[in-house]
Amino acid sequence: MMGNPGKMSQEDSHRLKALFEMATDGIITMSTEGIIENLNFAACALFGYEAEELKGQKVNILMGSYDRTHHDEYLERYHKTQQPRIIGIGREVTGRRKNGEEFPLRLAVSEVNLEQQTIYTGMLHDLTDFKRAQDRVVQLNAELEDKVEERTAALRQREKELQRALGKERELNELKSRFLSMASHEFKTPLSTVLSSVELIELYREEVQQPKREKHIGRIKDAVNQLTDVLNDFLSLSQLEQGQIAVSPRLTDLRAIISTSVESSEGQLKEGQKVILKLAEEPSRIVTDPKLLRHILINLISNAAKYSSPGMEITITSGWQDERCFISVADRGIGIPAEDQTHLFDRFFRARNVENVKGTGLGLNIVNHYLQLLDGKIEFESELSQGSTFTILLPAQKDI
Template sequence: MIDLPSEQPDQGHETNRYLNQLKQTNQNLLQQVADCRQELNRVRSALGEAQTVVAQRHQLEAEQDRLLVQERRLNELKSNFITLASHEFRTPMMTILSSASLISRYSSLAESDHRERHVQRIKTAVNSLTTLLNDFLAISQVDQYALHTTPQALDLTALCQEVITEAQAIAKPRQRFHYHPQTGLLGLQLDKQLLQRVLLNLLTNASMYSADDTDIQLSSAIQNGQVVFTVTDQGIGIPESDKDKLFANFFRARNAIHIQGAGLGLYLAKRYTELLGGSITFTSQLEQGTTFMVKLPLASERV
């Protein structure tokens, strides 16, 4: 009997085939991982673009909201201005017209008192119109001062006395202004015109909202390296509900509607004070009076 060789599998061939399969599987997995990474990067890029779009949209919506608020405020200011201008210009103009007409009726010497009374009414009305026009002009000019303030050496006592004299000339009958200076003379380095306008606006405002035959106090002092001015009146005071809006332009407190005025004096006083690098605050009680406090640096930062 002849022995035939048994059929044994080629183990080396099988091993190589298995290794090749593993290698191919590994390459496929690596390619899938690379594809996944590429897809992930694409998704991340798309997500980043989407987030950018969303952020831009939010910015646009915020800008639209801001513009809408600004538009509403401008419309409100326009409405307030038209209403105020219509009333504040018409009233003195009618006073001038009626007094001018009545003066012609008083021709005799015995009626000189009547003529003088109407002449005084005309002067008061003209002063009111002049003040109103100056306030409107000041609004258009106030931003220019931020670029063109001119600090100079000032004698504080002399400046305050000068402002007191100017305020007294347009005050109500028998109103008295008193100045209480700090001890000794004090030299400042500030814009004189701006400081005068701050103090004059506060003093005329105090006069406007105070009765005849009352006292208005102006004082100056040095506190913590600042010059501090206070203006105190015995006027009608400010309602609690109106205090947070007091420095807004064209704003009139509800208890001041019957008093002639444009609602610009305190707005301008605050703007001028800020241009001088200072701050303005107030305290007030109804029917007892109001005190405004202005704090300014002893010298402008522009010097």
């Protein structure tokens, strides 16, 4: 004979109580006013209270600071609107243990309608381990992203290094090609001159043919000097590339170094060309490497003569500019095309309007390197068919 299904037997009551106590999640029952009526062992352990300490207390004693102060508002709003925020839905909230520690938990509240009253049942699950694991995942992801960024940055840096290396290799190959082209021309022409002049000299054996012999001897000397200049340029470039140029600064008489540089360049002057000096009284002496400065000035004077017509003047000016000593070498020669001026100090570069003038395209590149060693710099102004002015700036002291 079956019992009344509307009533719970004592056995069922014991079974339900056992399930209530054995549940791994915390369970709390409370009145509609939020007063705790009962709670299981897991709930006590979760919050660090004995059951008797919580029974009769408002449930907000177990809530974090924000929810604790707003709990009554939640209940009042639900009673008025029947629109649940937690009841029947569940959400993540902050719990507060007896020792004041706050922790994350998952709260699901059910509304239970009994014969004589309505109660709320809260199911509480501690999310501390889950949050800790979640934070660890976030941390690992961040570390992974950092490593990916580091690896990506390293790969990009490596790519840039490879691009630079490839660029240098291409530049080197281009320089080799330009060097071979230039060298074959610069060596072949004077060597051919030497060979033909020697052959002709052998034919001029009579005394009356002495002027012809002297003419060809002069051609041989010019060709040898040309080859010497080319080799000197190559030697200077090689020494610069290998860092073998030693700088030996000392107190230098500026007028004297300019004068000796002009004298050394006289052999480069064309017929009727002369050098005009417009040197200021100061600075009279500067601390620099006279040998390197002399090489710089000889190169600039030689270029001025080379790219100017016979009879044209070359003007050298010195003085102060922007607290530095300046020396300018100006000519009224063929000038430099505007489109070529950007590359003027590149190795082996020669402007398009100097194809018929002998040269290696190394002179200004070497001058620029020498000036860097002297902590100086070079500037220029040029206009096609009107001439060029090259100005070197060197550190100096007015008190010297």
